[in-house]
Amino acid sequence: MDYTALAELLFPDITKTIDDYEALYPPRDLPDGAVVTRIAPSPTGFVHLGNLYNAIGERLAHQTGGVFYLRIEDTDQKREVDGAVEAVIDAMNFYGVHFDEGVTKDGESGAYGPYRQRQRKELYQTVAKSLVLRGLAYPCFCTEDDLKAMHDAQEAAKENYGYYGKYAVWRDRTIEDIRAELEKGTEWVLRFRSEGDPEHMIPVADGIRGELKVQENYTDFVLLKSDGIPTYHFAHVCDDHFMRTTHVIRDESWLATLPIHVQLFDILGWQRPVYCHTATLMKMDGSSKRKLSKRKDPELALSYYSEAGYPQEATWLYLLTVLNSNFEEWHLANPDANSREFTFSLDKMSTSGSLFDLEKLDNIAKEYLARQSAEFVYEGLLAWAKIYDPELAARMTAQADFYKAAINVGRGGEKPRKDYGSWSAAAKFLAFYDTATFRITDACPENADGDMKREILTRYLNTLDFADSQEEWFAKVKLLTEELGYAVQPKKYKKNPELYKGSIVDVTNLLRVALTGRQNAPDICEISHVLGEAETRRRLTAYMD
């Protein structure tokens, strides 16, 4: 076979060589140990947890003086969605992940571009041509039906699937056969001619998993699709070589095709990047675990967390605790330190798929929000409400000081309240501040009938003085409790229930329900002061109707 003739036949327009590109994309001038990595999403418009997961490369790159870039894998035109690139950039920025180079909203930056794969067609074809020249690639004219038939035959014969051995029908055809098909205008793909032996195991060092042994690839996989655009496999190898990527961080589902990537790097004589295969995030489905699915699981979408209103930093903190097993301990020891001061390392990453733990996220978020200032929470909640709860946003804007005071209840000090971890939870929690009136029929604390309740409230209103301190206020409540025949100390009532009508808990719960419509709420005195005297009296009075 005359490979030169074949190469010219297949790629008559390609005049560049690999060396031209080697010169165009010189090795990066970076300090020793600098990590160059990237995320390379396909522009489907769906930004998911996995993207953020792999964005951990940003930490690695920036900790080592390296480069973190964004490449868009748009080789599958069918799935492309408008605005997807913007969505990725926005989402990443939202979580504090910024790119040094690559695709930007209005174009791209960096010396290793273009960073959109479809624009790199000539580069891929140049590499492809070089492979043809070396007898390592050949055209295949099989139709979809041919391949389907092959698959079925293999299934029936209980043989391994794939284009190899006797099934690789175009592997050794003559140049005349090829020319004939070409002249007919038959569509073709370019396949890799693999000399791999499945008996051979090749060692691959994984940055997360350590030494891996993978079976050598023996299938003639597709390099170039019929439109001349490369498959993921080929594009990945070409791009990560010429973009001088040192670390490829990706989901473990790529482990299955690692052999072909390694094979390509080796045969092209290029240095393999350090592969880092992360564990897949799982979820419980009935009684079994399964991979989080784009179609079925809303919590995989990053938008789910912004909608629920988890503060970005909280989500990021959760992700770090899942990603690096020693982060949690570090964070506990340095609660006030910026999470970016934590040194992220690959060897602290888990290798087994973990369940996504919403409860833990919630806990981390509560912890985080409890530490923030009322001002911060107000701003965060307002920003969220503007999108997801416009009415709340309007009220918050009109009565900013009122809401800040409400948010400030129980905040600060040694033991701040942890009432909510998300903006949506905060909205619910704060709802009673502007729900106008509660009725005696709404909620009924025990140990008092209607008349008794009216008497308690009336007497409370008579003694209520907004100039009182919290202590003075509580002293009055105690006095009232005693006068009415209730036990000031709940324990005493529990011990001898027959001696009292009830305990102070019944009295305060009544006040709480009259004021907030619920039995569980922060300090009554503080709430009253947020509401103001007029509103407090109005609610207590209205409750008695």
Place this chain on the structure above:
RNA sequence: GGCCCGUUGGUCAAGCGGCUAAGACGACGCCCUCUCACGGCGUAAUCAUGGGUUCGAUUCCCGUACGGGUCACCA
């Protein structure tokens, strides 16, 4: 089915040949307490399994089971 990866309490996990097998979330109990939340103290709960190697295996090797992934002109 072939191949690959994985398996420590309910969940996330530390451990890297010798420990009463950390810690966190959750659960439960007690304490604090005007309710709730917070906080404090405590309890229950884990090395999938069978063989090796070794004086000694959670740790190293092999098999089995189970779980997951992957076998496209999708990434």
